[in-house]
Amino acid sequence: MKGIWSVSPFNPNGMRSSWAAMLRITRDIVVDENDLDISFVRASGPGGQNVNKLSTAAQLRYDIARANLAPDVHERFARIAGQRLTKDGVVVIHAQRFRTQERNRQDAIDRLVDMLREASIRPTPRRATRPTFASKQRRLEGKKRRGNIKSMRGGRRFDD
Numbered sequence: 001m002k003g004i005w006s007v008s009p010f011n012p013n014g015m016r017s018s019w020a021a022m023l024r025i026t027r028d029i030v031v032d033e034n035d036l037d038i039s040f041v042r043a044s045g046p047g048g049q050n051v052n053k054l055s056t057a058a059q060l061r062y063d064i065a066r067a068n069l070a071p072d073v074h075e076r077f078a079r080i081a082g083q084r085l086t087k088d089g090v091v092v093i094h095a096q097r098f099r100t101q102e103r104n105r106q107d108a109i110d111r112l113v114d115m116l117r118e119a120s121i122r123p124t125p126r127r128a129t130r131p132t133f134a135s136k137q138r139r140l141e142g143k144k145r146r147g148n149i150k151s152m153r154g155g156r157r158f159d160d
Helices: 071-084 101-120 133-151
Strands: 022-024 030-032 036-041 057-063 090-095
Touching (some): 030 101, 057 101, 071 090, 071 101, 090 101
Antiparallel strands (some): 022 030, 036 057, 057 090
């Protein structure tokens, strides 16, 4: 995903610089890259000997307690995170789709950004409506039909 960096985290030589990069999620939500803890672990699955030698899978950890999110956004983000959220309030994203560290790192960051963007969208409230008269009639008619079917199942007794 291009364009999520407000400034580049690398200096012109391609080395990480000491100043912090900010990820712009929405107009109101900005994440400091220093709050992201990214480590690299060995990936599982196919990959030949490369999988045994290199640690290419990225593991991103983001503490949502330290994030300055609105309470409703915080709640939606925790619900979206699901099992990726630990008891300590840390979201763990494991990215191992690609063969290089940098692409897996960017994939993990992109997935975090997508989750935060999804959490920032307020759901539209449901307007309560009443069922129409015709829908009530259809429901009752279906119940009568089903009751008749069930009453016909039992063995009939004849008084001889």
